Amino acid sequence: MAATPEASGASGRAAATHLLVRAGEFVCALPLGAVRRVLRALPLYPLPGSAPELKGLAEFAGDPLPVLDLARLARAPQGANPAYPVTVVAWAGPPEARELVGLAADAALEVAHLPAAAVVGGDGALVAGETVVGGQVVRVIDLQALGKAS
Amino acid sequence: VSAFLLLRRGGATWAVAQPEVRGLARRDGAFEVTVAAGALTADEVLGVATGLRLLPAGAVLRRFWPEAAHGLGVHGVLPLVLIDPLSPPRSLLAGAPDRPRGGGAARKEEGEE
Numbered sequence: 135m136a137a138t139p140e141a142s143g144a145s146g147r148a149a150a151t152h153l154l155v156r157a158g159e160f161v162c163a164l165p166l167g168a169v170r171r172v173l174r175a176l177p178l179y180p181l182p183g184s185a186p187e188l189k190g191l192a193e194f195a196g197d198p199l200p201v202l203d204l205a206r207l208a209r210a211p212q213g214a215n216p217a218y219p220v221t222v223v224a225w226a227g228p229p230e231a232r233e234l235v236g237l238a239a240d241a242a243l244e245v246a247h248l249p250a251a252a253v254v255g256g257d258g259a260l261v262a263g264e265t266v267v268g269g270q271v272v273r274v275i276d277l278q279a280l281g282k283a284s
Numbered sequence: 285v286s287a288f289l290l291l292r293r294g295g296a297t298w299a300v301a302q303p304e305v306r307g308l309a310r311r312d313g314a315f316e317v318t319v320a321a322g323a324l325t326a327d328e329v330l331g332v333a334t335g336l337r338l339l340p341a342g343a344v345l346r347r348f349w350p351e352a353a354h355g356l357g358v359h360g361v362l363p364l365v366l367i368d369p370l371s372p373p374r375s376l377l378a379g380a381p382d383r384p385r386g387g388g389a390a391r392k393e394e395g396e397e
Binding site for chain 2: 179180183185187188190192193196197199200226227231233235281282
């Protein structure tokens with residue numbers, strides 16, 4: 135059965151709804167449907183030999199959680215005081231193999247509607263593109279691409 | 285496997301399935317744990333844990349951490365990595381003294397959870 139225009143419009147709007155997060159000197163947009171929780175920074179235990187993007191493992195709801203540096207993923211310059219007081223817990227990877235990850239960030243800002251047509255560019259990897267919200271450039275992060283080999 | 289030796293090294297917590305532990309000794313203020321791949325160095329031995337719920341390492345972790353792991357778990361509030369005794373993380377091997385296998389007074393100890 136074909137979707138009604140109302141239904142497809144609603145799902146499209148849901149897909150376009152993002153959580154804006156400050157990461158270093160950039161504002162990043164995370165698909166709101168993928169965000170499970172926003173927490174004060176979780177205690178981190180670094181894994182020796184990891185890539186700089188991986189800040190370490192944390193414990194979340196009794197399970198191990200890899201925590202990534204959102205600013206590095208977005209290729210954002212580090213802010214003046216990169217303390218990462220916030221951890222965003224979100225689903226990453228393709229729908230058939232999604233997994234929870236933590237994203238260390240500076241602040242959760244607001245929820246915004248970002249129509250796909252307004253998102254341009256992208257690096258073919260983790261940054262799906264850029265758009266402008268309130269006069270500020272926002273990098274849209276593709277969390278589904280996070281589980282793919284770089 | 286129901287029991288795991290828990291170690292601290294490099295700020296992280298590591299687990300070794302107990303049947304894979306071939307020896308445990310103190311050496312120069314640290315601990316040396318012998319597994320199939322050789323001697324591992326640990327800063328601290330936390331004890332033996334039972335009933336760990338282990339999950340496979342996901343694609344995100346594998347992408348950003350190029351080591352083999354048999355699984356991930358949590359002990360108390362400490363996230364941990366279950367090492368592959370045939371291919372342990374290099375950071376665990378790095379500090380191990382270079383000496384012939386079988387030397388020293390390796391022995392097996394069990395701590396309390």
